[in-house]
Amino acid sequence: MTQDTLKLWLIPLLPLVGAAINGLFGRRFKNSVVSAVALLFTGASFAWALRAVILGQQLGLPYDRALPFDWIDAGTFHVPFGFYLDQLSTVMLLVVTGVGFLIHVYSVGYMAHEGGYYRFFAYLNLFMFFMLTLVLSNNYLLMFVGWEGVGLASYLLIGFFFLKDSAANAGKKAFIVNRIGDFAFLLGMFLIIQHFKTLNFGGADGVFEQVKQISPEAGWGWLTAIALLLMFGATGKSAQIPLYVWLPDAMEGPTPVSALIHAATMVTAGIYMIARSSAIFSRAPHALEIVALIGCLTAIFAATIGLAQTDIKRVLAYSTVSQLGYMFLACGVAAYSAGIFHLMTHAFFKALLFLGAGSVIHAIGGEQDMRRMGGLRTKIPVTFWVVTVATFTIAGFPPFAAFFSKDEILWQAYLHNPILWFVGIITAGLTSFYMFRLWFMTFFGESRTEHVDAEDAHAQRSPLNGYADDHSHGSGVHESPWIMLAPLVILAGLSIVGGWVGVPEAMGGSSRFEHFLAPAIHTIAESPEITDRSMELAFAGVSVGVATAGFFFAWLLYYKRPELPARITARMHGIYTTVLQKYYVDEAYDLLFVKPLVALSTIVLWRGVDQGVIDGTVNGAGQLSKDIGGELRKMQSGNIRSYAAWVAAGGAVVIAYMIWTVIQ
Amino acid sequence: MVPLSWYLILSAILFCLGAFAFLLKRNIITIFMAIELMLNGVNLSFVAFANYWNQHSPAGELPALSGHVFVFFVMVVAAAEAAVGLAIIIAVFRARETLNVDRVNLLKL
Numbered sequence: 001m002t003q004d005t006l007k008l009w010l011i012p013l014l015p016l017v018g019a020a021i022n023g024l025f026g027r028r029f030k031n032s033v034v035s036a037v038a039l040l041f042t043g044a045s046f047a048w049a050l051r052a053v054i055l056g057q058q059l060g061l062p063y064d065r066a067l068p069f070d071w072i073d074a075g076t077f078h079v080p081f082g083f084y085l086d087q088l089s090t091v092m093l094l095v096v097t098g099v100g101f102l103i104h105v106y107s108v109g110y111m112a113h114e115g116g117y118y119r120f121f122a123y124l125n126l127f128m129f130f131m132l133t134l135v136l137s138n139n140y141l142l143m144f145v146g147w148e149g150v151g152l153a154s155y156l157l158i159g160f161f162f163l164k165d166s167a168a169n170a171g172k173k174a175f176i177v178n179r180i181g182d183f184a185f186l187l188g189m190f191l192i193i194q195h196f197k198t199l200n201f202g203g204a205d206g207v208f209e210q211v212k213q214i215s216p217e218a219g220w221g222w223l224t225a226i227a228l229l230l231m232f233g234a235t236g237k238s239a240q241i242p243l244y245v246w247l248p249d250a251m252e253g254p255t256p257v258s259a260l261i262h263a264a265t266m267v268t269a270g271i272y273m274i275a276r277s278s279a280i281f282s283r284a285p286h287a288l289e290i291v292a293l294i295g296c297l298t299a300i301f302a303a304t305i306g307l308a309q310t311d312i313k314r315v316l317a318y319s320t321v322s323q324l325g326y327m328f329l330a331c332g333v334a335a336y337s338a339g340i341f342h343l344m345t346h347a348f349f350k351a352l353l354f355l356g357a358g359s360v361i362h363a364i365g366g367e368q369d370m371r372r373m374g375g376l377r378t379k380i381p382v383t384f385w386v387v388t389v390a391t392f393t394i395a396g397f398p399p400f401a402a403f404f405s406k407d408e409i410l411w412q413a414y415l416h417n418p419i420l421w422f423v424g425i426i427t428a429g430l431t432s433f434y435m436f437r438l439w440f441m442t443f444f445g446e447s448r449t450e451h452v453d454a455e456d457a458h459a460q461r462s463p464l465n466g467y468a469d470d471h472s473h474g475s476g477v478h479e480s481p482w483i484m485l486a487p488l489v490i491l492a493g494l495s496i497v498g499g500w501v502g503v504p505e506a507m508g509g510s511s512r513f514e515h516f517l518a519p520a521i522h523t524i525a526e527s528p529e530i531t532d533r534s535m536e537l538a539f540a541g542v543s544v545g546v547a548t549a550g551f552f553f554a555w556l557l558y559y560k561r562p563e564l565p566a567r568i569t570a571r572m573h574g575i576y577t578t579v580l581q582k583y584y585v586d587e588a589y590d591l592l593f594v595k596p597l598v599a600l601s602t603i604v605l606w607r608g609v610d611q612g613v614i615d616g617t618v619n620g621a622g623q624l625s626k627d628i629g630g631e632l633r634k635m636q637s638g639n640i641r642s643y644a645a646w647v648a649a650g651g652a653v654v655i656a657y658m659i660w661t662v663i664q
Numbered sequence: 665m666v667p668l669s670w671y672l673i674l675s676a677i678l679f680c681l682g683a684f685a686f687l688l689k690r691n692i693i694t695i696f697m698a699i700e701l702m703l704n705g706v707n708l709s710f711v712a713f714a715n716y717w718n719q720h721s722p723a724g725e726l727p728a729l730s731g732h733v734f735v736f737f738v739m740v741v742a743a744a745e746a747a748v749g750l751a752i753i754i755a756v757f758r759a760r761e762t763l764n765v766d767r768v769n770l771l772k773l
Contacts, residue, residue, distance in 0.1 A: 638769060638771070639766070640765065641686070641687050641688075641765070644683075644686055644687055645687050648683050648687065
């Protein structure tokens, strides 16, 4: 066996050990011990990942090693317990461990006053384990294990404040909606097994190499089927139409969870999976069209909903859905590296936005409604500045990270189909508008916080003490402790410089990120050779213009003339309510799917099959033997003379028979 | 010479008397006596057969005693049974103050 110098399996294993220690014994630990354990193992995982990445560059990628035991070993079909490091998983690995570690640090401060402290960190470490398994696996099955595992961790963390009904329900909703997508993923895997006889990515007989041997004409039918099924799986995890509905509700979880799982890492798993399967998708152009369409629709759809939301975390949630739509769009136009690039920058700035929002919520005592914020700029200056960086990043101003990644996507979309670009640029304008709306509403204008300086805030503490996202400390507006601010500052730095690795050639860069990822992306179509670089610059100019327009309108409506929004909403009451109610999608799903399913389950499955057939059979069998026994019981009366009578009668019969035979 | 069939008929009558008494009587002592009656009915047929066998065996042969021995065994067993049975009856009577077997039904549900 070849030497396993990188020991990739250590990377996911370390957080698992942390989760086990905290989960099994954490109840007896002090909070400081719990956080030390959690940080130690996550940090060690990050360090080991760094070592693996650096060594891996020298050893040559892809690096593919299996542990000496199998997941499945059935005849000729093997699924190894193997880990795979290539350029794609390198990016994901560093994002997950790096951002994950920072959010762990932040959580130490944010969760300090919550009950179930050890439980939170055990779940968070468990999530890291599954996410790293997903990212590092060398086959679809192990990836699916991680995929399901992060779903579990997400469920546990969304429902962390389990005494709150809405949180428990949101957890269930996330899990069930994800299961629908997972089912499609599973079917896709079955098709892959049927056609390729393996689930491994790399290697001479892996899926990637086999796909390359298939001519597009021979395989387009079932390759499209596989791609569509995988895509549907990705729409669940990455919150795309039609399965995006769980993500906004997932904001019931603690804010660091929203940052880590529902913004930076887990929701990008679908994008990662599509980029990972680029070999299959590139040979299924029709599936790619649908991916692009879904991404595009989701991007603008979620952005419009984001315009009207007033809960700061919900705005960010819809913004996440919208940004994920961008990544889907990038994958759909076969610009996988652009999608992964945006995934990386998005992980930085969206984690920053969520953590910043968490810091704001922390500062004003658990309030999440932006209408009750305002004027916080001077009171929490560090938070203000990092959120400002993040806001300018997501809006797409140069030289912040998302400018490069978003522009790359829009440019690639334009090359594919100008309509996609148009929708994308509109979305960019909407994004800029609602983000600056958030920015102005939170940090500028009059303070609308209610219990600022209210010393009786302690008296208002929620009755769910310790089990609700409750951050009132009764000390008025206050800046968060350094342990929460340090990750914010680091992420802000990354949000600024993170995009510089992928500056396109048109702007004097060298598209290093794209070239770096190229070996891991298996496309067939060469990207069209563009001679006119000035076009790309012009498009970048347009996006900056649109972002500025968004800024201007937000400034006008929410800073200069704050009475205007109310008048506009009054004028367009119907549309406004529809958007505010999220286009009634949840209600429609409820009517179309949930209610009929519940009715079907109640009438047919419960009353009919379960109570009628199954209970009927079981109870009938019981009743039958009871009746037979009741009859037979009468023979065993306990009356000796009746037994004796039976013996005598039997004897008489025997004698009669013998006499009868003698007479014969 | 009384023919064998007479003995057997008497034996059957005794056995049947015992059997019917066992089935119909409720007094436990009567039942006990009925059992003795059945045993002795059988004993009678044993000795009758033994006698019949010896009369019809060739001359000069020693008489076969199996039938008689059987009867002694039955008597011994019956005596032992009577000893144990009567002891039980006395114990039951002390406990329940009745000799009616239908009333001795504590183990019944």
